[in-house]
Amino acid sequence: MYTVGDYLLERLSELGIKEIFGVPGDYNLKFLDHIVEHPNLKWIGNANELNAAYAADGYARTKGVSALVTTFGVGELSAINGIAGSYAEKVPVIQIVGSPTMAVQNAHKLVHHTLGDGKFDHFENMHESVTEAIGSLTKENAVTEIDRVLRAAVLKRRPVYLNLPIDVAEMVVEKPSGPLLPKQASLSAREVELVHELEKALQQAKNPVVLAGNELASFHLETYLADFIHKFNLPITTLPFGKGVFNEEDEHYLGVYAGSPTEEGLRKRVDTADLVVALGAKLTDSATSGFSYDFSEKQLFSLASDEVIVKEEHLEGIHLPAVMKALTSIDYQGYQGDIQPMARLKSIKPTNQVLTQRHFWEAIEGFLEKGDTAVAEQGTSFFGLSTVPLKSEMSFIGQPLWGSIGYTFPAMLGSQLANPSSRHLLFIGDGSLQLTIQELGMALREKLTPIVFVINNNGYTVEREIHGPNEIYNDIPMWDYQKLPLVFGGSEQSVITYKVTTELELANALKAARLDNNRLQWIEVVMDQTDAPELLMKLGKIFAKQNS
Numbered sequence: 001m002y003t004v005g006d007y008l009l010e011r012l013s014e015l016g017i018k019e020i021f022g023v024p025g026d027y028n029l030k031f032l033d034h035i036v037e038h039p040n041l042k043w044i045g046n047a048n049e050l051n052a053a054y055a056a057d058g059y060a061r062t063k064g065v066s067a068l069v070t071t072f073g074v075g076e077l078s079a080i081n082g083i084a085g086s087y088a089e090k091v092p093v094i095q096i097v098g099s100p101t102m103a104v105q106n107a108h109k110l111v112h113h114t115l116g117d118g119k120f121d122h123f124e125n126m127h128e129s130v131t132e133a134i135g136s137l138t139k140e141n142a143v144t145e146i147d148r149v150l151r152a153a154v155l156k157r158r159p160v161y162l163n164l165p166i167d168v169a170e171m172v173v174e175k176p177s178g179p180l181l182p183k184q185a186s187l188s189a190r191e192v193e194l195v196h197e198l199e200k201a202l203q204q205a206k207n208p209v210v211l212a213g214n215e216l217a218s219f220h221l222e223t224y225l226a227d228f229i230h231k232f233n234l235p236i237t238t239l240p241f242g243k244g245v246f247n248e249e250d251e252h253y254l255g256v257y258a259g260s261p262t263e264e265g266l267r268k269r270v271d272t273a274d275l276v277v278a279l280g281a282k283l284t285d286s287a288t289s290g291f292s293y294d295f296s297e298k299q300l301f302s303l304a305s306d307e308v309i310v311k312e313e314h315l316e317g318i319h320l321p322a323v324m325k326a327l328t329s330i331d332y333q334g335y336q337g338d339i340q341p342m343a344r345l346k347s348i349k350p351t352n353q354v355l356t357q358r359h360f361w362e363a364i365e366g367f368l369e370k371g372d373t374a375v376a377e378q379g380t381s382f383f384g385l386s387t388v389p390l391k392s393e394m395s396f397i398g399q400p401l402w403g404s405i406g407y408t409f410p411a412m413l414g415s416q417l418a419n420p421s422s423r424h425l426l427f428i429g430d431g432s433l434q435l436t437i438q439e440l441g442m443a444l445r446e447k448l449t450p451i452v453f454v455i456n457n458n459g460y461t462v463e464r465e466i467h468g469p470n471e472i473y474n475d476i477p478m479w480d481y482q483k484l485p486l487v488f489g490g491s492e493q494s495v496i497t498y499k500v501t502t503e504l505e506l507a508n509a510l511k512a513a514r515l516d517n518n519r520l521q522w523i524e525v526v527m528d529q530t531d532a533p534e535l536l537m538k539l540g541k542i543f544a545k546q547n548s
């Protein structure tokens with residue numbers, strides 16, 4: 001019999017999803033049977049629902065969309081921080097919550113996983129602010145609501161929520177009668193007008209620059225961006241919140257622009273441009289070092305899905321995919337000036353010196369390879385890696401806006417499942433790892449072989465840079481990071497660990513790790529708790545001032 005549950009799974013499969021994350025509960029067990037039986041779907045059980053939401057987020061950034069299944073109340077509320085992060089950073093994650101039967105709900109029974117008040121809409125309501133759409137499925141509306149809510153996720157690039165009662169999931173329905181997604185929308189009259197205005201502004205500009213942001217990754221518009229830059233020979237920079245949307249080995253690429261701490265040549269180039277064309281960019285505090293950009297809205301022409309800024313006017317957002325496509329065929333002779341490409345590192349010679357953040361990130365620049373996926377956790381990891389030039393065809397994942405530490409470990413695993421052919425590299429601090437380490441069990445069970453760099457600097461260095469350098473609240477228990485893989489089910493066949501404290505030890509570990517594709521690489525990198533990347537040292541002062 002073909003049920004509502006089957007219909008939902010058919011639609012998820014149609015969207016390209018192959019793995020579904022989550023944690024079972026008695027309100028979703030029967031639905032999980034349908035996942036297990038589905039020929040094109042695989043259940044990936046997570047250690048907890050927060051990790052499931054993080055893994056789903058990473059999966060969606062790479063695959064395009066993702067889904068997780070949680071149980072009513074206790075499961076979904078563990079996941080909600082991850083869902084909020086997906087909302088903030090425009091990542092389409094489908095949160096499917098198994099709930100008690102309609103009979104139990106209509107009778108307002110005092111059942112487990114509720115607040116004991118006979119009400120069943122509390123938790124759905126709590127998701128209002130962090131989802132694009134909510135579908136509370138009943139026998140009458142299940143099929144239309146599933147299609148409406150899934151369409152909203154994909155078109156708006158935001159998480160959505162489906163409340164799936166046990167008996168509704170088991171109800172018999174017809175198979176889908178047509179495709180879920182409509183054809184790509186064409187430009188509205190207003191959008192045509194905006195494209196013409198940008199065309200004119202470019203024709204009149206002497207030294208324009210393109211500033212690319214995270215939405216170009218959210219909507220997977222990297223190809224349109226590359227066509228636009230190459231066709232019109234435009235210089236381009238990215239915010240840290242958008243790193244990786246353009247090939248950083250390309251001669252048009254100027255480096256990462258992060259406001260005042262940016263390398264002087266690039267900072268001046270952007271701040272003095274007579275036209276800053278911001279595409280899919282959100283000028284947040286962590287992306288612009290406390291809003292320290294020095295260009296004004298007079299110079300800015302910003303196109304994003306939830307806001308347009310033109311001639312200092314703030315207007316409603318646009319359908320970014322259609323506009324990006326239109327930009328590749330504007331009437332513009334192209335930028336006539338020359339482009340100073342970004343300075344590249346000369347190769348470095350490791351010594352027996354103890355490791356510093358500076359040397360570590362220089363060594364990583366030489367270690368990165370074409371096609372890798374680099375994932376950087378909040379802290380010295382993100383602010384270290386964000387200034388390291390990527391190789392071509394690389395992807396970059398971070399969460400600089402929402403910034404929920406621990407996110408990147410499950411997110412990297414989710415992304416690695418979404419794209420097994422890209423070697424995933426995770427850079428994560430000891431503090432962050434301690435929040436979501438349980439997912440190491442899933443990594444080993446799924447035989448994933450990423451390269452994980454655990455930066456052991458004895459606590460929360462990023463926080464020490466902001467406030468309380470020697471306070472106990474920035475200290476954490478010292479773990480034996482070498483032993484963790486064995487604790488979480490690893491063996492010599494599935495994982496190899498390294499502990500590096502000097503430049504030479506790091507060089508040897510990097511060489512060995514790159515060659516070993518068959519095992520998870522677990523590299524503990526010991527660095528001083530007062531050592532931080534230059535960008536973070538500057539940012540620490542800026543955030544301390546912003547918080548005063």
Ligand SMILES: Cc1ncc(Cc2c([C@@H](C)O)sc(CCOP(=O)(O)OP(=O)(O)O)c2C)c(N)n1
Pocket residue numbers: 377378379380381403404405428429430431432433455457459460461462463
């Ligand atoms: C869920 C959660 N809790 C707390 C914080 C605050 C916080 C940071 C805010 C600023 O985002 S950075 C950080 C510590 C990171 O320490 P680490 O992982 O060891 O990194 P480092 O390499 O810097 O030592 C915390 C606790 C957070 N971002 N997210």
Ligand SMILES: [Mg+2]
Pocket residue numbers: 429430431432455456457458459460461
């Ligand atoms: Mg740390």
